[in-house]
Amino acid sequence: MQAAVKERVLLVDDEPEILVALEDLLGDDFVILKTGFPEEALEIVRHDRGIAVVISDQRMPKMTGDELLAKLGTASDARRILVTAFADLSAVIRAVNNGKIFAYVTKPWNPDDLLMKVRKAAEHYRLAQQLARERHLLDSIVNSLNEGIVAADREGKCLLFNPRAEKILGMGAQDVDPETWARHYGVFTANRSDLLPAAENPLIRAMAGETSPPAEVFVKNASVPGATVSMTGTPLGGGQHGISGGVAVLRDVTQQRELETQLSQSQKMDAIGRLAGGVAHDFNNLLVVIQSYAELVRDGLPANDPARGDLGEVLSAARRAAALTKQLLAFSRSETVQPVDVQLNDLVSGIEKMLHRIIGEDIELSTRLLPELGLIRADPGQLDQVILNLSINARDAMPNGGQLLIETFNVDDDADYAVAHPNVMPGDYVLLSVRDTGTGMDADTERRIFEPFFTTKGVGKGTGLGLATVYGIVQQTGGQIRVFSEPGRGSAFKIYFPRLRNGPERDHGPGTGLVTPGHGGTILVVEDYAAVRQVASRILRERGYTVLEARYPADARALCAEHGEAIDLLLTDVIMPECAGPQLARELTEQYPKLRVLYMSGYPGGASERSGALESGAPYIEKPFSADALAEKVRLLLSGAT
Numbered sequence: 001m002q003a004a005v006k007e008r009v010l011l012v013d014d015e016p017e018i019l020v021a022l023e024d025l026l027g028d029d030f031v032i033l034k035t036g037f038p039e040e041a042l043e044i045v046r047h048d049r050g051i052a053v054v055i056s057d058q059r060m061p062k063m064t065g066d067e068l069l070a071k072l073g074t075a076s077d078a079r080r081i082l083v084t085a086f087a088d089l090s091a092v093i094r095a096v097n098n099g100k101i102f103a104y105v106t107k108p109w110n111p112d113d114l115l116m117k118v119r120k121a122a123e124h125y126r127l128a129q130q131l132a133r134e135r136h137l138l139d140s141i142v143n144s145l146n147e148g149i150v151a152a153d154r155e156g157k158c159l160l161f162n163p164r165a166e167k168i169l170g171m172g173a174q175d176v177d178p179e180t181w182a183r184h185y186g187v188f189t190a191n192r193s194d195l196l197p198a199a200e201n202p203l204i205r206a207m208a209g210e211t212s213p214p215a216e217v218f219v220k221n222a223s224v225p226g227a228t229v230s231m232t233g234t235p236l237g238g239g240q241h242g243i244s245g246g247v248a249v250l251r252d253v254t255q256q257r258e259l260e261t262q263l264s265q266s267q268k269m270d271a272i273g274r275l276a277g278g279v280a281h282d283f284n285n286l287l288v289v290i291q292s293y294a295e296l297v298r299d300g301l302p303a304n305d306p307a308r309g310d311l312g313e314v315l316s317a318a319r320r321a322a323a324l325t326k327q328l329l330a331f332s333r334s335e336t337v338q339p340v341d342v343q344l345n346d347l348v349s350g351i352e353k354m355l356h357r358i359i360g361e362d363i364e365l366s367t368r369l370l371p372e373l374g375l376i377r378a379d380p381g382q383l384d385q386v387i388l389n390l391s392i393n394a395r396d397a398m399p400n401g402g403q404l405l406i407e408t409f410n411v412d413d414d415a416d417y418a419v420a421h422p423n424v425m426p427g428d429y430v431l432l433s434v435r436d437t438g439t440g441m442d443a444d445t446e447r448r449i450f451e452p453f454f455t456t457k458g459v460g461k462g463t464g465l466g467l468a469t470v471y472g473i474v475q476q477t478g479g480q481i482r483v484f485s486e487p488g489r490g491s492a493f494k495i496y497f498p499r500l501r502n503g504p505e506r507d508h509g510p511g512t513g514l515v516t517p518g519h520g521g522t523i524l525v526v527e528d529y530a531a532v533r534q535v536a537s538r539i540l541r542e543r544g545y546t547v548l549e550a551r552y553p554a555d556a557r558a559l560c561a562e563h564g565e566a567i568d569l570l571l572t573d574v575i576m577p578e579c580a581g582p583q584l585a586r587e588l589t590e591q592y593p594k595l596r597v598l599y600m601s602g603y604p605g606g607a608s609e610r611s612g613a614l615e616s617g618a619p620y621i622e623k624p625f626s627a628d629a630l631a632e633k634v635r636l637l638l639s640g641a642t
Contacts, residue, residue, distance in 0.1 A: 007052035007122040038063040052125040058084035079121035148250030202233030206246025284602025287624035291318040292535040362401035374499040390434040397438025407433040429496040441485040526572040553579035574601035
């Protein structure tokens with residue numbers, strides 16, 4: 001068994017024989033330190049905080065015993081015992097009554113009485129040290145909590161106010177009248193307009209002995225810009241010390257509520273996106289029928305027939321409707337990303353009319369497009385979204401009107417440019433610049449504009465996703481974006497897209513008459529929307545193909561079982577009942593390895609939810625498609641060109 005640690009006792013007496021006698025009496029129970037000089041005793045105690053008891057003679061040269069023990073003050077927790085003669089007893093008794101000494105013994109002392117008092121003083125010291133350690137541990141725990149803890153007695157006197165509570169409330173118990181602080185610190189109701197009534201304050205109710213449900217309040221004062229706080233009050237029962245009152249637990253839920261709001265907003269946006277994608281899917285099927293039949297009728301008319309012009313207007317309207325549908329798909333983030341070689345000037349020109357309608361008549365929109373602009377590789381729909389979002393952002397920055405300028409440039413990689421633009425990696429770029437004469441931004445706002453959900457607009461007036469979407473799209477293309485803005489002097493967004501050094505020839509677009517007829521072959525068309533299936537089949541038959549039609553995947557399997565290797569190409573919708581297009585294609589190509597596959601859809605994002613995304617590089621044609629575009633895609637696949 002480990003031996004008990006002996007307490008340390010300091011003996012102070014100017015008579016050496018007294019020190020020897022005390023050491024002989026106490027040496028078996030305690031570790032003894034001794035000195036004959038009061039000044040030396042002060043130094044010993046100040047440097048040795050582990051002394052449990054100080055025993056001092058009352059009468060000593062230069063300093064009495066009670067003066068010595070009084071001078072120890074708070075420098076030591078040691079219990080203090082005076083040894084005195086009867087002549088000094090009155091001064092000693094006053095010291096005892098004033099709490100300056102623990103006990104006294106008179107000369108000549110009774111050894112048993114002296115030993116008992118020293119043992120009692122040492123035990124008192126040990127208990128006090130244990131209580132101090134426990135209190136320190138409790139304080140450490142309470143002070144390290146992430147919740148604020150506030151306690152008060154029934155009269156409002158503060159019993160506890162931990163640092164977290166001070167931070168949450170922006171004040172401490174010392175900042176207000178201790179008797180009434182619980183009723184004075186400023187908290188507001190959750191709507192932030194009215195002071196919280198005392199009857200609804202969980203702490204005040206707890207002080208009165210009531211248990212109340214948690215209340216959510218708003219705290220704002222000079223130290224705290226504003227925080228949403230959850231308060232829970234619990235009565236503080238009497239216990240052995242007879243304390244009664246209340247304790248409140250304060251939890252700052254500001255960030256949690258902000259995250260919940262962001263999640264709710266994100267869920268709304270997701271729901272709207274799904275709705276937009278669903279509408280776009282159905283609308284695209286209708287546009288396939290409108291556009292394709294209009295083309296078929298137009299192509300069957302004589303070149304000088306006036307109806308050809310009318311049908312041209314129908315086709316133009318269908319293409320504009322398709323562009324709007326593409327915007328819906330881009331907004332819903334449901335559009336399959338299809339990077340192609342893009343002429344940025346064409347995109348700006350194509351979206352310019354729509355921008356005029358969106359930004360309003362009080363904003364002057366102008367474009368300066370470099371004629372010999374290089375090509376970039378990106379998804380056109382995503383680039384439309386970038387231009388649209390930046391333009392809407394500029395519009396919101398010009399509530400009283402202004403000017404919006406969209407420009408394009410070629411940027412060559414040279415040393416001078418790299419020095420002037422240190423954030424832009426070396427390389428050749430196509431630069432898209434969107435400048436406005438709006439309110440501009442300060443440095444703090446500029447640092448945060450690309451954060452998801454960050455917005456300077458009021459509640460209900462912005463999602464905080466527009467510029468975050470722009471940033472994501474630019475990063476996806478391998479580009480970089482820079483912002484230049486000053487309060488009151490407008491903003492400029494400059495986007496650097498990697499430039500293709502040797503771009504391909506420009507796409508001639510649909511309806512140009514450049515598509516050559518097919519050279520025969522059998523095509524299986526699988527589409528559950530009857531009108532789309534019929535018009536696609538007619539387009540292909542008129543180009544010389546043999547066409548088999550299937551409404552459902554089960555019908556397609558049956559036709560394949562009947563015709564087998566005679567089928568050259570499967571043209572299938574992506575989303576269908578029973579089985580998605582990619583799954584059907586996998587099944588059939590396993591049985592017929594030579595079978596080529598072409599996917600079509602007006603809502604390709606839905607495929608990822610049902611059967612996995614289309615394989616990278618899978619041949620795909622987007623609805624609505626023109627007759628020429630479909631025929632050309634099929635011809636290239638069957639010829640092995642793609």
